[in-house]
Amino acid sequence: MEEAFNRAIWEERLIGQAWTKDSIYENLEALCDLGGRFAGTPGEAAARAWLAERFHAIGLSNVHLEWYDYKAWERGPCQAEMVFPARHPLASALALVYAPPTSPSGLEAKVIDVKHGSATEFDAHANEIPGNIVLADSGTPYGYRRRIHRREKYMRAVKMGAAGFIFSNHLPGQLAPTGSLQPGQEAEIPAIGISKEDGFFLCRNARRGEVRVNMQIDSRTYPARAAHVVGEIPAAEMAPHILIGAHYDGHDLAESAMDNGSGIALLLALAELFAPLAGKLRYPLRFVALATEELGLVGSTQYVDNHRHEINDIALMINLDSGVQGGVGGFLYNGFPELAETMQQVIAEMHYPLILSPRIISASDNMPFVLAGVPALNPFRRDLTISAGRGYGHTIADTLDKVEERDLRENVMVIAQVLLRLALWPGQIAQHLGPELLMDILRQQNLEESLRLRQIWPDFGAADETT
Numbered sequence: 001m002e003e004a005f006n007r008a009i010w011e012e013r014l015i016g017q018a019w020t021k022d023s024i025y026e027n028l029e030a031l032c033d034l035g036g037r038f039a040g041t042p043g044e045a046a047a048r049a050w051l052a053e054r055f056h057a058i059g060l061s062n063v064h065l066e067w068y069d070y071k072a073w074e075r076g077p078c079q080a081e082m083v084f085p086a087r088h089p090l091a092s093a094l095a096l097v098y099a100p101p102t103s104p105s106g107l108e109a110k111v112i113d114v115k116h117g118s119a120t121e122f123d124a125h126a127n128e129i130p131g132n133i134v135l136a137d138s139g140t141p142y143g144y145r146r147r148i149h150r151r152e153k154y155m156r157a158v159k160m161g162a163a164g165f166i167f168s169n170h171l172p173g174q175l176a177p178t179g180s181l182q183p184g185q186e187a188e189i190p191a192i193g194i195s196k197e198d199g200f201f202l203c204r205n206a207r208r209g210e211v212r213v214n215m216q217i218d219s220r221t222y223p224a225r226a227a228h229v230v231g232e233i234p235a236a237e238m239a240p241h242i243l244i245g246a247h248y249d250g251h252d253l254a255e256s257a258m259d260n261g262s263g264i265a266l267l268l269a270l271a272e273l274f275a276p277l278a279g280k281l282r283y284p285l286r287f288v289a290l291a292t293e294e295l296g297l298v299g300s301t302q303y304v305d306n307h308r309h310e311i312n313d314i315a316l317m318i319n320l321d322s323g324v325q326g327g328v329g330g331f332l333y334n335g336f337p338e339l340a341e342t343m344q345q346v347i348a349e350m351h352y353p354l355i356l357s358p359r360i361i362s363a364s365d366n367m368p369f370v371l372a373g374v375p376a377l378n379p380f381r382r383d384l385t386i387s388a389g390r391g392y393g394h395t396i397a398d399t400l401d402k403v404e405e406r407d408l409r410e411n412v413m414v415i416a417q418v419l420l421r422l423a424l425w426p427g428q429i430a431q432h433l434g435p436e437l438l439m440d441i442l443r444q445q446n447l448e449e450s451l452r453l454r455q456i457w458p459d460f461g462a463a464d465e466t467t
């Protein structure tokens with residue numbers, strides 16, 4: 001009875017602080033003041049130092065940086081224009097992350113429009129793709145069960161022999177999308193992002209006959225170092241811990257406020273709210289501000305590899321990424337059956353409307369953990385309709401005005417309540433999954449082809465070679 005009584009008091013305190021602490025929004029502002037925090041830039045380094053300082057100020061234990069080597073990418077000038085049937089600049093064009101440079105005169109070829117870039121849409125143009133430039137938008141065909149990721153479309157273009165790749169936004173607003181082409185390495189073929197408006201212009205012309213585009217990219221891929229910022233709240237005894245992760249790197253176009261300033265603001269808020277509970281929880285909490293997510297989950301993949309020997313000590317991973325954009329909220333449990341059961345109980349106790357979904361977001365930091373069998377939870381408060389895509393994410397419009405303080409506070413409140421219950425959970429939160437069950441879940445969610453194309457389908461052992 002005593003524990004329940006204590007929990008109720010803590011819970012009241014957490015809810016009250018979620019709505020009253022000024023630091024919650026101030027942290028987000030401070031982070032946005034550092035710019036987009038693209039990996040390898042001074043803004044990213046400043047964010048890392050600021051986070052370590054915040055972790056210390058909050059009173060987390062064992063605050064440290066975990067360094068690793070990776071390959072950074074730097075954007076140079078980029079230009080693209082339609083050169084046939086008439087000259088028309090594609091003013092929105094920007095190089096996608098890890099795009100290799102072209103020759104100074106640029107890459108010029110015919111444009112092949114594969115619409116949303118599903119396998120069927122690619123196959124319809126199989127003969128025309130070799131040597132030409134594939135144009136795909138960021139949308140997903142109607143009725144598709146999952147969003148088709150940029151890297152999947154890009155890799156399909158590469159495999160089918162394309163010479164270049166154009167990724168057009170499917171949402172309006174003169175917003176060219178950025179994003180990485182390859183996890184952590186220079187990509188095979190030149191690639192640019194363009195706005196929906198420029199993409200529509202190309203498609204309209206391509207319907208009437210041949211369209212040729214010239215793209216000129218200058219860029220550089222170079223060795224660099226990054227670090228995760230780690231801090232802990234110890235429990236009464238050593239036990240498997242709950243890892244709360246959020247990536248602090250962003251893109252070089254804007255403030256990366258939604259993706260993922262909002263996630264870092266949540267992480268800091270949770271750290272601050274829970275710090276006084278050191279020694280009182282059943283599960284220790286480990287807060288990890290992850291680096292280089294936007295380069296293709298480079299940082300979280302490195303973290304999982306580096307902690308492989310103690311992977312069973314991670315009871316649960318909670319990934320805070322771009323979750324604060326209004327809309328109905330809830331939790332994705334990444335297909336882990338026992339996590340679903342635990343979360344059903346947690347949510348039933350809270351008397352608060354929350355969605356619980358098995359869906360796996362395969363292009364965020366939860367994924368390397370999921371692939372290692374670690375139960376993972378993605379809180380969200382945004383429109384997850386597949387056609388909604390990323391919204392303003394990865395564009396010049398990912399700025400602070402897009403994150404409502406109220407949404408941020410509501411997220412803090414809900415996630416803090418859930419985290420409190422999970423951190424006091426009397427038994428195992430959820431079992432780690434072995435390769436067979438994991439493979440079933442990935443296949444159920446129609447992810448095999450995507451993961452294979454993106455070269456992150458795990459090596460499930462020799463048995464898989466025959467399937």
Ligand SMILES: [Zn+2]
Pocket residue numbers: 247259260293321322364
């Ligand atoms: Zn993100």
